[in-house]
Amino acid sequence: MSAKPHETLATVLADDLAAVNGVIRARMASEHAPRIPEVTAHLVEAGGKRIRPMLTLAAARLCGYEGAHHVNLAATVEFIHTATLLHDDVVDESAQRRGRPTANLLWDNQSSVLVGDYLFARAFQLMVETGSLRVLDILSNAAATIAEGEVLQLTVARNIDTSADTYLKVVRGKTAALFSAATEVGGVIAGAEDAVVQGLFDYGDALGIAFQMADDLLDWQGDAGTIGKNVGDDFREGKLTLPIIKAVSKADAAERDFWARTIGKGRVEDGDLEEAHGLLTRHGALEETRAEALDWAARARKALEAAPAHELRDTLGDLASYVVARLN
């Protein structure tokens, strides 16, 4: 691949994407509360890759859609994503997002909570305009699954006995639910048959899971230029990523104490990062996570076989390969 797949998507879908950006700018306005577009613009214009709206646009186009509702739906998906980012930053007390200070730092938590609520409401207004109850059903279910995944993540935080099953539920909620809803509604709005819609859903679901597992692994190989984080950020924040869940499941008593202190209690000392990396390597936790991520990427490509042959279908397949290609 010469161009990266998301760059190819952005080129092929350039006109659609320009229309989406137009809808986003128009709908983030507020007659009465100028802080709303300020906060939203800070995040929307920070140069996210617009992966999720591109998934909707690509899914609709590869199913032969020629209407205009896919633009509204793509903007809906981006609004839901932006709203969850605003709320996540409050929940995580984050200071940086997309390489810039977070809205909760620049304004306050209050603005982040309320502007997030506004964007959720705007997202629902946009969906209602499509007039498709099936689309509304899919996206309202996704919104519930996202919130449920986030609450689940909060309740298992720092619990080192969290299972790989629970991890998958959290990931399906906080990441995969919006990916799969994004591709599914693209097929639905295009009037694709059920098998195609199911394939698009499965693709988004598997892509989201592969994406999150790759993100977990990148915490250990460092890729600050690409993803804006440093080696061990997740570890220092006590995040229960899949490699750690796997290492805990194979830990002896002393190793368990180590994870209980660092992840469980958040008491990280000098040398712990190297010790953790050593344990992950010794138990094959990084290698196993990498194999799972590759497997989910393969499932994503396989699911696309249900969709019609199309240049965009190939690019979506490349995207699944790309999210795991960066893994050592």
Added chain:
Amino acid sequence: MSAKPHETLATVLADDLAAVNGVIRARMASEHAPRIPEVTAHLVEAGGKRIRPMLTLAAARLCGYEGAHHVNLAATVEFIHTATLLHDDVVDESAQRRGRPTANLLWDNQSSVLVGDYLFARAFQLMVETGSLRVLDILSNAAATIAEGEVLQLTVARNIDTSADTYLKVVRGKTAALFSAATEVGGVIAGAEDAVVQGLFDYGDALGIAFQMADDLLDWQGDAGTIGKNVGDDFREGKLTLPIIKAVSKADAAERDFWARTIGKGRVEDGDLEEAHGLLTRHGALEETRAEALDWAARARKALEAAPAHELRDTLGDLASYVVARLN
């Protein structure tokens, strides 16, 4: 009136209300995240008066509705209300709500934000089940107006130059938008004609405004038993209520300095509450606010004339009288 109007509504609508409570209990459950029903139950079972869902039920019934969708819609309205309460408590850093510790105090801000998001999503799922795009349009618009009103309130906080116009926009957002949507969707689901639906909307709008103005006034006459707050709570929190906006508009230079210090900067000293009350009385600010509240209650009753004659229509009229009847 012997029974209070909201008690009469609860009696007449008892079966419907029991069905609403059943839907609320069923839909606040979460397979994966047990904290969600814990947090929600804390608030939902704290004994709110269920005014908003009763408005939807009453509006549908007085229009002759015999179906079952009004129950889902009433639960939707209560979920939206509960979600905004959870988020408000984070925004206001509140410690008490309905006489009990707030969820953000018992759990954490994170849970309040995320469980609120979950309830918003659940609300949209419930509306989608009604299959009425018009209802979805009304309630998604109301959700946007609520968030917009809350952001506007945040941006004008402690600004003593806030106008009565801006005050009305904030009140329409944070209070009246859900009242008017609640009554409007009751009429819509019943298939009422446009003039009736408009009357129901106008009733809810005026009732919400009267309700908020009465609440502003009760801060000065004390009614801890009824509303769970003490004389001067709003003043000490620096809230820009209508009586204060009116007093500021008539203030001389020294009085302006007083408001700038107490409301603007939040520096409240011994004797300031009495001084503030004196200024409000001297400028007729309490009396004028009371007259406006009575006027909005009268508008609410007048708007009901568009609706069909019905026992419930009379009780809704009594409710409008009741919210301002407590004012000295």
